[in-house]
Amino acid sequence: MSVQTWTWILVGITFALYFGIAIWARAGSTKEFYVAGGGVSPLANGMATAADWMSAASFISMAGLISFMGYDGSVFLMGWTGGYVLLALLLAPYLRKFGKFTVPDFIGDRYYSNTARTVAVICALIVSFTYVAGQMRGVGIVFSQFLQVDINVGVIIGMTVVLIFAFLGGMKGITYTQVAQYCVLIFAFMVPAFFISMQMTGNIIPQIGMGGKVEGGAFLLDKLDTLHTQLGFNEYTSGTKSTWDVFAITLALMVGTAGLPHVIVRFFTVPKVKDARKSAGLALLFIAILYTTAPAIAVFSRTNLIETVSNKDYQEIPAWFKNWEDTGLIAWADKNGDGKIQYVAGSALDGKKPEFTEARGVNGERLISNASTATNELYVDRDIMVLANPEIAKLPNWVIALVAAGGLAAALSTAAGLLLVISTSISHDLIKKQLKPTISEKGELLAARISIFVAIIIAGLFGIYPPGFVAAVVALAFGLAAASFFPAIILGIFDKRMNKEGAIAGMIVGIVLMLCYMIRYKTGLIWVLDPLPKSEWWFGTSPEGFGTIAMIVNVVVSVVVSRCTAAPPEEVQELVENIRIPSGAGEASNH
Amino acid sequence: MSDQKKHAKAYWKENLKYLIILLAIWFIVSYGCGILFREELNQFRLGGFKLGFWFAQQGSIYVFVILIFVYVRLMNKLDKKYGFDE
Numbered sequence: 001m002s003v004q005t006w007t008w009i010l011v012g013i014t015f016a017l018y019f020g021i022a023i024w025a026r027a028g029s030t031k032e033f034y035v036a037g038g039g040v041s042p043l044a045n046g047m048a049t050a051a052d053w054m055s056a057a058s059f060i061s062m063a064g065l066i067s068f069m070g071y072d073g074s075v076f077l078m079g080w081t082g083g084y085v086l087l088a089l090l091l092a093p094y095l096r097k098f099g100k101f102t103v104p105d106f107i108g109d110r111y112y113s114n115t116a117r118t119v120a121v122i123c124a125l126i127v128s129f130t131y132v133a134g135q136m137r138g139v140g141i142v143f144s145q146f147l148q149v150d151i152n153v154g155v156i157i158g159m160t161v162v163l164i165f166a167f168l169g170g171m172k173g174i175t176y177t178q179v180a181q182y183c184v185l186i187f188a189f190m191v192p193a194f195f196i197s198m199q200m201t202g203n204i205i206p207q208i209g210m211g212g213k214v215e216g217g218a219f220l221l222d223k224l225d226t227l228h229t230q231l232g233f234n235e236y237t238s239g240t241k242s243t244w245d246v247f248a249i250t251l252a253l254m255v256g257t258a259g260l261p262h263v264i265v266r267f268f269t270v271p272k273v274k275d276a277r278k279s280a281g282l283a284l285l286f287i288a289i290l291y292t293t294a295p296a297i298a299v300f301s302r303t304n305l306i307e308t309v310s311n312k313d314y315q316e317i318p319a320w321f322k323n324w325e326d327t328g329l330i331a332w333a334d335k336n337g338d339g340k341i342q343y344v345a346g347s348a349l350d351g352k353k354p355e356f357t358e359a360r361g362v363n364g365e366r367l368i369s370n371a372s373t374a375t376n377e378l379y380v381d382r383d384i385m386v387l388a389n390p391e392i393a394k395l396p397n398w399v400i401a402l403v404a405a406g407g408l409a410a411a412l413s414t415a416a417g418l419l420l421v422i423s424t425s426i427s428h429d430l431i432k433k434q435l436k437p438t439i440s441e442k443g444e445l446l447a448a449r450i451s452i453f454v455a456i457i458i459a460g461l462f463g464i465y466p467p468g469f470v471a472a473v474v475a476l477a478f479g480l481a482a483a484s485f486f487p488a489i490i491l492g493i494f495d496k497r498m499n500k501e502g503a504i505a506g507m508i509v510g511i512v513l514m515l516c517y518m519i520r521y522k523t524g525l526i527w528v529l530d531p532l533p534k535s536e537w538w539f540g541t542s543p544e545g546f547g548t549i550a551m552i553v554n555v556v557v558s559v560v561v562s563r564c565t566a567a568p569p570e571e572v573q574e575l576v577e578n579i580r581i582p583s584g585a586g587e588a589s590n591h
Numbered sequence: 592m593s594d595q596k597k598h599a600k601a602y603w604k605e606n607l608k609y610l611i612i613l614l615a616i617w618f619i620v621s622y623g624c625g626i627l628f629r630e631e632l633n634q635f636r637l638g639g640f641k642l643g644f645w646f647a648q649q650g651s652i653y654v655f656v657i658l659i660f661v662y663v664r665l666m667n668k669l670d671k672k673y674g675f676d677e
Binding site: 066071073074077078081082084085088089090093207208210211212213219220221222237243246247250251272274277278280281284285288291292295577580581582583 | 653659677
């Protein structure tokens with residue numbers, strides 16, 4: 001059977017499964033809608049958290065990014081896993097004990113102030129929307145690649161699917177669908193990895209194969225380092241970023257992970273404090289399976305790519321190369337006219353993406369109009385590595401189709417989780433807690449469903465008309481979360497003396513500082529400012545790593561301001577003492 | 592001070608002690624072995640891996656998982672010791 005037929009079959013089966021679950025787990029009350037009734041087992045919650053967490057970016061882009069970044073790619077691996085240690089040790093148990101629905105709920109009650117709650121809601125909306133915009137685009141790309149439809153049609157299909165299960169089931173439906181999606185995505189990620197590891201190193205476990213030997217007896221990583229040096233790249237295992245910047249980015253990603261509202265809210269869904277700790281551990285275990293395999297895939301595919309294309313005649317290159325060239329994700333310009341592909345360090349293009357002319361060259365390649373003067377002749381889009389890997393390694397068609405189903409599961413589960421947080425922020429934190437406290441449960445549920453509908457439309461529009469800054473901003477959502485929520489929550493638990501003045505000042509200074517740095521050094525301000533170059537960075541900190549500095553500033557401001565103003569009231573201090581002990585958590589409550 | 596309050600205080604103190612130890616390990620494996628001292632560690636090897644590189648892309652993640660489960664065990668014991676278990 002062809003890849004296409006297999007794709008339809010596998011995507012069809014998995015989608016039927018997701019819908020079945022969504023209908024079975026319909027939500028009847030706000031509690032079921034927001035926190036799945038607080039009755040999810042730690043195992044199911046762990047899987048759901050893992051699926052929620054691992055987006056299209058983790059599934060499709062990360063291994064590709066690492067394969068081009070080498071050691072520098074470690075920032076994603078450590079940054080996006082180490083945050084769970086912070087979550088499990090410093091946040092999850094206490095927030096579960098506190099027992100409300102949302103992060104702004106905690107901030108509002110702990111800091112006895114609706115201003116604090118509003119600041120938290122705004123931060124949550126900024127973080128979640130920047131994040132979800134990238135996801136919808138990811139959904140569109142995956143659908144368009146595999147179902148051979150236009151990318152915008154892909155986004156619309158994705159929107160409809162997310163809408164159905166989020167609308168019906170709320171958190172309950174989403175949680176159980178995510179459990180199924182986790183199983184699909186991890187299976188889809190591991191199967192090709194086993195095959196390729198076996199092929200290249202004779203060891204079926206990719207984590208071990210990565211450190212194994214290739215044909216001829218050399219270690220795989222040594223061979224890759226040698227290849228890199230010969231072609232003028234930096235050694236794969238060394239990287240190019242400064243040690244400080246690697247440090248700062250890793251810390252910003254870790255802390256940002258622990259501060260993301262759609263991740264934190266997952267720990268409100270389990271019955272007891274004990275379960276919150278345990279499910280954080282299980283979530284990380286499930287995530288680690290993918291995150292320790294990704295760097296192995298990166299090494300395999302990098303080696304495969306170099307060996308397959310470097311100095312080979314274009315005429316004799318395998319079919320996958322030409323297929324991806326047709327979709328515009330690979331480009332080759334025969335600059336020295338020898339008909340061979342020269343792949344060395346340096347950019348093959350002026351600008352970021354290839355600009356194709358309609359014409360074909362003497363070898364049958366697509367001509368590009370923006371080839372640079374550098375020796376390098378090859379452009380490869382980083383996103384194709386995971387998708388093309390099974391083809392490069394000549395794996396069976398069903399494996400290639402499986403990757404499509406996995407990519408869809410990853411993108412949909414994350415989008416659904418995020419949309420739920422957005423709708424909760426609006427219906428619960430804004431309408432119920434501030435605008436109209438008298439609203440009935442039915443009314444609130446309706447408001448939640450309407451806001452999820454609106455949120456999906458907006459997210460879909462972002463996906464269809466992606467503003468240029470979205471891609472740049474998604475990575476920075478972590479910096480924003482690190483600079484705003486994380487210190488306010490941690491200090492709220494560990495510093496009894498922290499008061500509302502301190503926390504509000506800290507959150508505002510943190511998020512504004514981060515936004516300004518982002519605009520000044522990364523995105524620019526449309527028409528007015530161009531982003532400043534690398535040489536102007538403060539202490540050599542990239543915008544991705546700046547969350548670390550903004551977070552430290554937040555903490556300092558919070559502590560200084562709180563010590564200069566009145567201590568929080570007696571009952572708040574008692575609340576803090578109460579969340580520090582695990583017993584008597586009860587159910588997640590509305591009051 | 593009531594018994595309950597005394598227990599809560601002692602419980603919190605022990606909890607903080609665990610947190611400091613576990614987070615120190617968390618910091619050492621990731622930021623220490625994987626980033627700050629990776630050049631030094633890269634002189635040693637673990638099979639085909641340079642050690643610093645292994646910590647950055649594999650080892651630190653394994654340690655993170657172990658740390659959380661150790662914490663879960665320690666806290667479950669602590670809950671029982673002070674009667675906060677349920």
